[in-house]
Amino acid sequence: MASKNSKSNAPMSEAEMLASYRVMKTIREFEWRMIKEFEAGNIPGFIHSYDGQEAIATGVCRNLTDSDFIGSTHRGHGHCIAKGCAVPDMMKEIMARSTGLCNGKGGSMHIADFSKGMLGANAIVGGAPPLCVGAALTAKSKNTGAVSVSFTGDGASNQGTVFESMNLAVVLQLPAIFVYENNGYGEATSAAYAVGSKDIAGRAAAFGMPAVKVDGADFFAVHAVAKEAVDRGRNGGGPTAIEASITRFGGHFVGDPQLYRVDGEVETYREELNCLKNFIDRVCTEKWLTLKSLKIIDSEILKLLDAAVIGALAAPHPKPEDLFENVYKSY
Amino acid sequence: MPIKTIREVIGETLSAEMRRDHDVFLMGEDVAGGAGCSGEDDAFGGAFGTYKGMVGEFGRGRVIDTPISESAFIGAAGGAAATGMRPVVDLMFVDFIGVCFDQIFNQMAKFRYMFGGKSEAPVVILAMVGAGLRAGAQHSQMLHPMLTAVPGLKVVMPSNAYDTKGLLTSAIRDNDPVIVLLHKLLFEASCEVPDEDYQIPFGEAAFTRQGNDVTIVALSSMVHKANAVADKLAAQGIAADVIDPRTTSPLDEEAILESVEVSGRLVVVDEANERCSLAADISSLVADRGFSSLRSGIKKVTAPHTPVPFAPVLEDQYIPSEADIEAAVMAVLKP
Ligand SMILES: Cc1ncc(C[n+]2csc(CCOP(=O)(O)OP(=O)(O)O)c2C)c(N)n1
Numbered sequence: 015m016a017s018k019n020s021k022s023n024a025p026m027s028e029a030e031m032l033a034s035y036r037v038m039k040t041i042r043e044f045e046w047r048m049i050k051e052f053e054a055g056n057i058p059g060f061i062h063s064y065d066g067q068e069a070i071a072t073g074v075c076r077n078l079t080d081s082d083f084i085g086s087t088h089r090g091h092g093h094c095i096a097k098g099c100a101v102p103d104m105m106k107e108i109m110a111r112s113t114g115l116c117n118g119k120g121g122s123m124h125i126a127d128f129s130k131g132m133l134g135a136n137a138i139v140g141g142a143p144p145l146c147v148g149a150a151l152t153a154k155s156k157n158t159g160a161v162s163v164s165f166t167g168d169g170a171s172n173q174g175t176v177f178e179s180m181n182l183a184v185v186l187q188l189p190a191i192f193v194y195e196n197n198g199y200g201e202a203t204s205a206a207y208a209v210g211s212k213d214i215a216g217r218a219a220a221f222g223m224p225a226v227k228v229d230g231a232d233f234f235a236v237h238a239v240a241k242e243a244v245d246r247g248r249n250g251g252g253p254t255a256i257e258a259s260i261t262r263f264g265g266h267f268v269g270d271p272q273l274y275r276v277d278g279e280v281e282t283y284r285e286e287l288n289c290l291k292n293f294i295d296r297v298c299t300e301k302w303l304t305l306k307s308l309k310i311i312d313s314e315i316l317k318l319l320d321a322a323v324i325g326a327l328a329a330p331h332p333k334p335e336d337l338f339e340n341v342y343k344s345y
Numbered sequence: 346m347p348i349k350t351i352r353e354v355i356g357e358t359l360s361a362e363m364r365r366d367h368d369v370f371l372m373g374e375d376v377a378g379g380a381g382c383s384g385e386d387d388a389f390g391g392a393f394g395t396y397k398g399m400v401g402e403f404g405r406g407r408v409i410d411t412p413i414s415e416s417a418f419i420g421a422a423g424g425a426a427a428t429g430m431r432p433v434v435d436l437m438f439v440d441f442i443g444v445c446f447d448q449i450f451n452q453m454a455k456f457r458y459m460f461g462g463k464s465e466a467p468v469v470i471l472a473m474v475g476a477g478l479r480a481g482a483q484h485s486q487m488l489h490p491m492l493t494a495v496p497g498l499k500v501v502m503p504s505n506a507y508d509t510k511g512l513l514t515s516a517i518r519d520n521d522p523v524i525v526l527l528h529k530l531l532f533e534a535s536c537e538v539p540d541e542d543y544q545i546p547f548g549e550a551a552f553t554r555q556g557n558d559v560t561i562v563a564l565s566s567m568v569h570k571a572n573a574v575a576d577k578l579a580a581q582g583i584a585a586d587v588i589d590p591r592t593t594s595p596l597d598e599e600a601i602l603e604s605v606e607v608s609g610r611l612v613v614v615d616e617a618n619e620r621c622s623l624a625a626d627i628s629s630l631v632a633d634r635g636f637s638s639l640r641s642g643i644k645k646v647t648a649p650h651t652p653v654p655f656a657p658v659l660e661d662q663y664i665p666s667e668a669d670i671e672a673a674v675m676a677v678l679k680p
Pocket residue numbers: 087088089137138139140166167168169170171197199200201262266374413415437441444
């Protein structure tokens with residue numbers, strides 16, 4: 015990619031930087047809009063917000079194509095957007111409409127789009143890593159050159175399924191990438207308490223794979239380590255683990271009063287660990303991009319979201335007979 | 346007598362038992378909350394705030410926040426129980442049992458039998474069941490049929506606060522593994538509950554309505570719907586027995602058979618998926634041992650054989666309704 019750089023010292027092309035910015039900013043604006051729509055009563059159930067972690071999903075997924083796989087978590091909107099799920103169809107799904115990505119059967123915690131290699135958000139903590147190992151096995155068996163990425167929280171990193179998955183991926187030398195998003199919390203419990211060794215990457219390394227730590231608020235850093243992992247996977251080099259550190263910008267779920275955090279903690283982090291702010295500062299200081307080009311993208315995103323909300327609110331609800339559809343292919 | 350909600354009596358009962366018996370302790374994800382955090386120590390008190398205040402009274406040694414590692418901490422409860430403790434563990438949503446089921450059905454539930462009666466596992470597992478919160482396919486299941494099918498495990502499904510207190514007290518004092526399934530939609534359901542402690546024995550059904558024309562057996566939140574239907578029908582001169590088994594293992598078979606002996610008509614209401622449900626189990630019991638009393642076919646009212654859908658319109662259709670129950674009652678009453 016370096017050869018295509020329009021600016022001498024930029025780590026990627028101008029087009030790639032603009033595209034990455036668009037993804038990150040879409041995720042943030044999407045999540046902010048979700049909160050509004052949730053509070054307006056337009057979203058059933060509950061939602062978990064990904065805002066603040068945009069650089070991780072984006073930095074990883076900008077290295078992937080539709081043939082690569084990702085598995086996600088209960089906090090999955092950002093992963094979906096970064097992997098290319100259509101925002102209007104996600105919106106319809108989250109608003110439980112029959113034209114949503116999963117026909118309104120899934121909801122926020124179960125958005126999937128297999129045509130994009132998005133194997134599903136997952137409401138079972140630690141549910142996705144074994145599935146991602148399976149997708150990596152498919153890639154290896156069929157020799158497609160694809161890689162498979164599981165996104166896993168710090169809390170989820172303590173699940174047995176996760177440890178077993180890492181070992182299996184090492185034993186079978188699969189193109190699997192274990193991305194740990196250490197946002198400091200699993201619900202109301204800190205990672206510093208629940209991760210005994212306090213070192214998720216270190217634990218992964220002990221399974222016998224390269225494991226790196228990266229600043230989750232730095233898109234360029236995440237993109238670079240992810241590129242290395244993806245290249246390794248594509249070239250038969252086996253699995254990699256990445257621990258990206260960040261903080262949770264909001265509550266565990268939208269509406270969580272976060273009593274377990276002292277006043278001001280979130281606000282401070284929102285300033286200091288703001289990946290979008292970091293990105294804009296960097297690209298403007300280095301003169302890789304102009305603020306004007308970013309502002310154009312901003313306004314396009316707002317239009318996209320307005321239209322998505324209007325479209326979703328007008329979309330049909332599932333019909334009674336839909337209840338019985340798709341339990342089996344045939345029965 | 347004071348009025349209390351199910352949410353209130355869970356914390357109250359657990360606390361009383363922990364004061365009474367020092368071997369009883371509580372463990373699970375965020376049963377206190379705030380472990381290692383900058384803010385409040387008692388931040389969650391369980392997913393629904395059921396255990397608020399307990400870490401303050403008992404400390405983190407007896408109100409233990411765990412990592413998200415169900416196999417380990419549910420299994421550890423079995424191991425601790427087999428070696429002298431009396432753990433109460435919170436699984437949060439029953440759906441998470443998928444992660445740790447081996448430790449329940451292959452381990453703790455089999456100790457006593459497999460080891461020739463020389464070991465026991467006095468564990469209580471608390472879990473939330475049921476649809477209705479728009480929580481989707483992995484957070485809305487019942488799963489009591491699967492659990493009831495495990496020999497060695499006891500299954501408790503209270504429908505009101507009074508029963509919850511008495512049954513939970515029994516569960517904690519019981520020397521076998523007991524899983525207590527609490528319906529999410531019932532946490533704020535309230536009724537009169539005495540302050541002093543009392544036990545409700547397992548395998549003793551409650552008759553929440555009495556009448557000779559038809560027997561309705563209902564579980565958990567379905568009891569309230571069955572009661573509403575019974576009240577409506579009473580106004581039309583149809584008198585129904587509504588039986589809440591309260592525990593599905595052991596099951597009060599005699600109460601059901603005796604009621605059907607009088608009424609000759611049975612409707613079983615169960616929020617579980619139809620196949621292998623408790624409705625199917627109870628229907629087979631009556632067909633087997635109460636056939637001669639039956640004056641009409643048995644009707645089951647259950648969820649369909651589908652996962653729980655997310656969309657509210659579909660979820661409402663999925664959950665058995667009062668109209669479904671009433672239609673079933675009318676069907677068995679047809680001459
Ligand atoms: C098997 C299982 N156990 C527990 C839960 C409840 N739960 C949902 S999210 C969550 C915290 C997850 O923390 P982490 O992995 O750090 O992800 P984050 O919420 O920070 O994105 C818990 C305990 C669950 N959904 N599934």
